[in-house]
Amino acid sequence: MENEKVVVNHTESADERITQHSWKDILEPPAKGKNKARYFITPVIIGLIVGILSLVFIDIMDFFTRWSLGIVAHFIPPRSSGFGGGGAQAPYTSAPGYPFMIPLVEGMAGFISGILSYFMIKKPGSLGANKAIRAYHENPESLTLKEAFTTLFTSAMVLGSGGPSGREGAVSMVGGSVGVFIAKLLRQKPHEVREALAIGVGAGLGAMFKAPLAGAIASSEIFFKHDFDIETIIPAFAASAAAYLVVATKVGFSPLFRIGVLPVHSFELRYILWFSIFGIFSGLIARFLLWVFYYISDLFKKLKQPIYVSALIGGVLAGCIGLLSSYAIGNGYGWLQLIMDHKISPGVSELTLGIICVILAMSLNAGSGASGGAFSPTVVIGGLSGALFWHFAKVVSPDVNIPIAMFVVVGMMAVFSVAANAPLSTIVMITEMTGSYGVLLPAMLTVGIAMMFGGEHSLFNAQHDHRSASDHANS
The missing domain is CATH 1.10.3080.10 (Clc chloride channel)
Structure with a gap:
């Protein structure tokens, strides 16, 4: 009986501690110091830098598209409306004028990217987003600016030269590396460095695909198969919005695709x-x-x-x-x-x-x-x-x-x-x-x-099932 009383009293005292709030608590100023840095200052800095680097990526990609595809292969690929396509004056060609040049320019782009990766990246040969995911779980500091800038250039070159590739690989590496660099520069704690990596990845995705909300959500979802790291959502909002504003200021705020109003008046x-x-x-x-x-x-x-x-x-x-x-x-x-x-x-x-x-x-x-x-x-x-x-x-x-x-x-x-x-x-x-x-x-x-x-497999085999399976969760 005495033990039961002790348990009851302990529970009551815990409940009292949890619920002891007053109107004065609501009027207290917001969190100071590192909390502000974590939820606003650091994410905004990361977002602005990632947005600028996203524009650099777009410019490099456009350069190689003009030269490798346009001049060498006489091929002008169509564009989506959010990046200069879809209009009446947007020119494109349905097939290359010099088709034999397509394998040549794609092969040379692959060879040059391989040479640069061989000398500049420790473990080349994986999707950029997959590298960022693996670093998040194992060692965030393994993402370096040298490797990120190398990936930015090589990915833009491969994609601009006609390679059937995606932009998210480069921006994930760049965003994650920038996040880690800024967090270390501000002497943040190890778990905040990992969080900054995720925020940078989300900012890059939000900027490159003109989808800031999705970028913030991806910063908590893409690292797991069946889980979320909810702690990154709030700071990721600021980072993704900042990166998106930088990119949209130059390329426009319209969505990536234009589809108009879908004429379905009743859903049968x-x-x-x-x-x-x-x-x-x-x-x-x-x-x-x-x-x-x-x-x-x-x-x-x-x-x-x-x-x-x-x-x-x-x-x-x-x-x-x-x-x-x-x-x-x-x-x-x-x-x-x-x-x-x-x-x-x-x-x-x-x-x-x-x-x-x-x-x-x-x-x-x-x-x-x-x-x-x-x-x-x-x-x-x-x-x-x-x-x-x-x-x-x-x-x-x-x-x-x-x-x-x-x-x-x-x-x-x-x-x-x-x-x-x-x-x-x-x-x-x-x-x-x-x-x-x-x-x-x-x-x-x-x-x-x-x-x-769809099964359990994914393009990103570095994803963990749950947060509990991640290396940092067990450390």
Whole structure:
């Protein structure tokens, strides 16, 4: 009985300590010192620097696009509306004027990126975002500015030269490295350095894809398969917003894609059925993508060649794949813009070939160790899958009035959600990239079903299942 009383008294005293608040407490000034640095000063500094470096990346990429693709190969890829495309005066070519130059420029870009990576990066040959994720879990200080700036240049060169790569690899490395550098400069604690890495990654994603809210969410989601690091959300808001403002001030505040108002006035029950089936289709597409990616990556590992040799081979082969479908040259966003604008109407065979070619070219490029990321080509694969499924829906039920743009946007969300194991940030990111809030209902349904059929694998094998499995959580 005495022990029970002690327990009760102990519980009561604990409750009293927890609930002892008064109106005076509310009027106390906000947190001082390091809390302000952690939640505002440090994130804003990180965001501003990451935003500036994102603009540098865009300029380098545009330079190589003009020279390697425009002058050498006589190919002008279409652009999305948020980066100068989609308008009546936006020129593009449907195929390279000198097609034999595409494998050459992609191969040379891969070779040069491999040489620089071989001498400047300790462990080259992985997706940039994957490196940032691994550093977050194992050793944040392993991300250095030297490696980040090397990745920024090489990734911009590979992508600008037609490599089917993504921007998120470079900005993740740069953002994470800047975050670690600033946190160490301000003599912050080890857990705050790790938090700054995550904030920098989110700021880079938010700036590069003009999706600041998604960038903040990604800073807590992308490091885990089934968990969040919620502590990073609040400071990530400030960092992602600052980075986005820097980039948008130069390139504009419009979304990355323009799709207009989707003419669906009533969401009928059969539409739920169509998007449910589309969820299964998207999940299977993502699983096929992951299988091809890891199969080709394993083949390059078995070659046991220096990274510059592997990247050269991967670049040449990816360029050859690009000759079969222009969708597999560069990031491919412009083609999705043209489809949603109804300026091109690719058929079933063209879309099927495009999906296969982008999967193969992205896997050859990334699997060989060439610098870059996987977000952009995976999003393009999802968009093309949506356009392909729209054709299937129209054949089965010709009176379906769901616009093709809706399937394209939802496809972007579903395929990358599965491929990256990051459904929440992906839904928010694509919504911000397209300004298409009207697709949230079908998107949530499709993504949820796609995740069920997508399996446990991810493009980012450095992700941990939960925070408890992370090295720093056990230290």
